[in-house]
Amino acid sequence: MQPHLFPYLGYFSIINYTDIWVVFDTAQFIRHGWIERNRILGPKGDWNYIRVPLKKQCRETKIKDVKIRNEENWKDKIIAQLVHYKRKAPYYKSVISFLEDAFKYEAESITHLNTHLLKKTCEYIHISFNSIIFSESNIKITLVNAPDEWALNITKALNGDIYVNPPGGIELFDRKKYERKKIKLQFLKKNLKPYDQKNKEFIPGLSIIDVMMFNAPEKIREMLEDYELI
Numbered sequence: 001m002q003p004h005l006f007p008y009l010g011y012f013s014i015i016n017y018t019d020i021w022v023v024f025d026t027a028q029f030i031r032h033g034w035i036e037r038n039r040i041l042g043p044k045g046d047w048n049y050i051r052v053p054l055k056k057q058c059r060e061t062k063i064k065d066v067k068i069r070n071e072e073n074w075k076d077k078i079i080a081q082l083v084h085y086k087r088k089a090p091y092y093k094s095v096i097s098f099l100e101d102a103f104k105y106e107a108e109s110i111t112h113l114n115t116h117l118l119k120k121t122c123e124y125i126h127i128s129f130n131s132i133i134f135s136e137s138n139i140k141i142t143l144v145n146a147p148d149e150w151a152l153n154i155t156k157a158l159n160g161d162i163y164v165n166p167p168g169g170i171e172l173f174d175r176k177k178y179e180r181k182k183i184k185l186q187f188l189k190k191n192l193k194p195y196d197q198k199n200k201e202f203i204p205g206l207s208i209i210d211v212m213m214f215n216a217p218e219k220i221r222e223m224l225e226d227y228e229l230i
Helices: 009-017 074-081 083-087 092-102 110-125 149-157 167-172 175-180 208-214 217-224
Strands: 021-023 037-041 047-051 131-133 162-165 184-190 227-229
Touching: 009 110, 009 162, 009 184, 009 208, 009 217, 009 227, 021 110, 037 208, 047 074, 074 083, 074 092, 083 092, 092 110, 092 208, 110 131, 110 208, 110 217, 149 162, 149 175, 162 167, 167 184, 175 184, 208 217
Parallel strands: 021 131, 162 184
Antiparallel strands: 037 047, 184 227
């Protein structure tokens, strides 16, 4: 999957379910997706974006070539956006400490930053994260002729027998291609059950940061197991 910034719980359910995580960073970067931003609970009970500022790039730029605008003090800004959690989130201090430690890492590349933050988040939750950055690997794959063949050919090259994807892209995949290569295609649908956000209305699908603010690591690991395979 592409390297997302502090993604939602379902992303980590797939990490927890799989043996190898391929950081797919050779795809074209799409601005205003989940690469450079994510959503947290806002101080007024709505939601706000946290984001990493990026340098300007042309439309065809690949994720691996996207650079961070580090002249902006974005790390302190993100932490400042979380201050309102202090009033109601039981794990506020732990999460802020986690972020301050994670943000010590200096990166120019959004791929490197997000991969590092995924690794640190997995350490906090106590799940494994066996990752490979695709653009920096020596994985040799056969020619890709359709969008669903990236996952197929990478899985084959790694001698995998199962490929797992979120259900959002289910219509892009041809199951028969995978069957012919003896690879099982699965789609993991996360059940986003409410947890106590100390809010008037539960807002699902927020960044893992929100989940960490209100739930202990052992509880989060239980939440990761709540899914359906399609």
